[in-house]
Amino acid sequence: MSEKSAVLEMIYRNMYIAVLVILAVMLFVCLIRAVRGPRVADRIVAVNMMGTMVMVMIAVLSLLLKEGFLVDICLIYAMVSFLAVVVISMVYMGVYAERAQRRRQKYPQGHNREADRAGMQGTEPEKGESANGNS
Amino acid sequence: MSRLKPQDEYEKTGAFHFFRWLSGSKDPYLGEVELRPQKRVETPVDTILDRMDEQQMIREKVYDVSHNRKLAVFHRVYVVAAILFCIALVGILLYTVSWLPRTGNPSNPDNNIVSQRYIERGLQETGAVNIVSGMILTYRAFDTFGETNVLFIATCCVMILLMLDEAILKKLDAGSGDRHFEPKNDQILQGTAFVLCPIIFIFGIYIILNGHISPGGGFSGGAILGAGLILYASAFGFGKTRRFFDEHIYKIAKITALCMYGIIGSYFYITGANGIENHIPLGQPGHILSGGIILPIDICVGLEVACTMYAFYALFRRGGL
């Protein structure tokens, strides 16, 4: 009986380690996507995927090491990655809209000089106040 | 004003001039020296546009990889060198780690009498099941007090640098601010935050209150509380957050937490250093109300960390709490 449970233990252990290795390889592939992704949204999607895989890895580790508290860390990780996506996308949208408006003030209708002159007389965008948002 | 001379005569003396100069009540050059306002240089619009065009042209020329062969080669070499440098750094670090002693070896240098005492008598002396909490909040409570002070001072510095005036803040909130461009009132995000925020807050409070029983404690629980506040602020806007967490409440929470920690900690240091008996009951290990000073200090640290996280976010985003 004890021999059989020892066999089970060994199978569990090897399976957990195999799953961890596979997930690590997939994590690396995700990282390639995050580096190569042409747009910002691509990178955030890839990082989000990496977060999900890391969550599974932490859960597997908690069973491998028989430490239940690691699942708490997993929960916190899920929370923080969600928060990161929310905050980054909101900030990026705000910064992009602000830049677009400034560009529209500078070059209305595709670099037309006559139109530029009309635009130059208008209000200059305030630089001091916008420094907060970009940082 | 016991002066022998009358006021008119006193005003002619040198002492009067000296003291007037000292107090700075009169500008000596005002009206005496001719100051002509500088003539404003009017830059014609054409010149400004020419300059902008030139800058654009220079930028295009500098980053023109397809025609400039040297630049293309440099870019290639730069990327390859960066990757090689990273790999070399990782290799050096891994090589160093491989020379470290294995974890759990009884002959490791960190396995000395201090850790032995902490592990053997920690439960009995501090009343905390979680030895790490017991260590950092009782044996090393002075260190943790320093860390909490560092958090406080960091927030103060960020406030000094980034805090805006009330008038400017009001103008920004009315419109034309940074957050003017951001999408507001995203209904899907608001619905999710409506469900998730209370759960996150309860989870944070659970982690803070269970700091001496299970892993966690003030720092991690406070971070979760701060994350919940940030989620609420980004979903519903700062206007709604200010209804329950404005600058006044922030000041009260932060300073009360720090002072409470100081008072409890000093009582503990004094009794501990002089060998006086400590009158805080340790309670039964494993219960919520146990562990002596660990639970109150955990609450103080948690408040401090939550306030710090939210204040950093709010100051960088909005310029005020």
Added chain:
Amino acid sequence: MEILEWIRLIVGGALLLCGLIIFLIELYGVFHLKYVLNRMHAAAMGDTLGISFSLVGLMVFSGLNFTTLKMMLIVIFLWFASPVSSHLLARLEVVTNENLENHCQNYAELAELEKELNREKEDEQTGGQEA
């Protein structure tokens, strides 16, 4: 009892394997598709289903205890959070991309889309009646 243990191992292992395969499919989709809105489709669906499968498998391994409850909490949290983050990312892409028309058809007015859909539906209905 021994048999029960073996059954648990097999069921949990199958679920965990399912999760890993779904992650693999997700990776394939992210590299195969050409535009970020399409990639997001693969990534978000793979995330939700993959982590549910893997964590249900791990729950079967760990049995009935507090860890299982926490894992269930993670799954429920992700079911809440993952669609919202996908929504925000899609919104980010739509707002910041200037050449969106190259990739997808853009209906500025929702009424326009509804009109078109209604027309299609009417066509189908009339076609069905004639046939």
